[in-house]
Amino acid sequence: MTNPFRKERKFIGEFLAEWSIRIVASLSIVIIFLIFFFVFREAASLFTTMNVGTANSKTETPAPRSADAQAAAPEQYSAETYGDAPETYGESDGAAEQYNPAVEVEPLPGTNILTPLNMNYPEIYNPETGSLPADINDPTPMGTFSVTEQPLSLWENLTSNVWQPVGVQPKFGMIPLLIGTAKTTVIAILLGAPLGILAAIFTAFFAPARVRNIVKPAIELLAGFPSVVVGFFCLVTVASFIQDNFDNTFRLNALVGGIGLALAVIPIVYAIAEDSLSAVPRTLWEASLALGSTKWQTAYRVMLPAAAPGVFAAVLLGIGRAFGETMIAIMATGNAALNSWSAFAPARTFAATIGSEMGEVVWGSEHYGVLFLLGTILFVVSFSLNAVTELYVKKRLIKRFQGR
Secondary structure, eight states, rough: OOTSOOOOOOOOHHHHHHHHHHHHHHHHHHHHHHHHHHHHHHHHHHHHHHOTTOOSSSBBOOOOHHHHHHSSSSOOHHHHHHSSSOOOOOETTTTOOOTTTTSSSOTTOOOEEEESTTSSSSEEEEEEEOOTTTTTOOOOTTTTTTOSOOOOOOOHHTTOEEEEEESSOOOEEOOHHHHHHHHHHHHHHHHHHHHHHHHHIIIISOOOHHHHHHHHHHHHHHSSSOHHHHHHHIIIIIHHHHHHHHHSSSSSSSSHHHHHHHHHHHHHHHHHHHHHHHHHOOHHHHHHHHHOOOHHHHHHIIIITEEEHHHHHHHHHHHHHHHHHOOOHHHBOOOOOOOOOOOTOOOOOOOHHHHHHHHHHTTHHHHHHHHHHHHHHHHHHHHHHHHEEEEEEEHHHHHHHHTT
């Protein structure tokens, strides 16, 4: 029997709107999965290719080329053809200037310009140390190189204590990055979670309705505040305050970065914790007051334990926010991969490493694969925290509210 109250006919506008929503939603889901697939594929290339730790520890000489290959290849530098000094370019009075090892270059103030013993190498400029590479004084003919360090396996390289991706022997030790990420995240949660939870308790149970209607939307809007502005505030103001009061050697360190991350964590913790506290049945509040408890006793002994799963979910999401933050970590932590647990030492996080080096990395290199591996770790950790929040914490909160 046909239901007379059921509308059988649909207008063309409703039909188009419904299918447009379906198509857009389906494409969004497909694009998200394609992004995840691309990240995992690029990270997996690190394990399927022998890029890391395959440098030969012996002196290597390029293999001779055939006559046809030499004829097809562009002209290369040769000491027999051009002499001991490499040719330089630049016009002076219509003639090209030539390299003359007998002429000493006057160094600029504050710089180190070193002339190597082997004139096949150009002059080296190093403003920090001024030291020469180990093989620069070795009169080895050009076209050969030597590696003095024993190559490491992939696992040994990734678990080492040095992050130095540029060099003859690249080092991709993730331990300093893990320490830096842990330091800044713990500092951010220790500072941001209590402030966010206490602010949520005040707003939910003690603030007047007029104040709550202003404070809650204002704090929730701070969650969308640009992180680069927070990082700049920490770089200019917080770093100077910490250095002046703690007499610290490093102006930018893990403590400054943790404070900046705490500013980003507080709105998230506050918003979720306040919603969880407001969702607790008001009868619990009234019953506790009727039994003689004060408002503060009712808040932290009755209402807060009842909303504990939601508050815990807020803390987990705050950890995920601090763990994956990029701009604040780049600008405020010092961005140095040091193997130190001190809060007053510079730190470098996974996200900051990706943000700093991904724009300059060689596509398809081992450095490229390691950066995508760091991105995979960030995704797995963030996904795990959100999964625990959705599948366990919120279900337990719902069961508690239902009395089960």
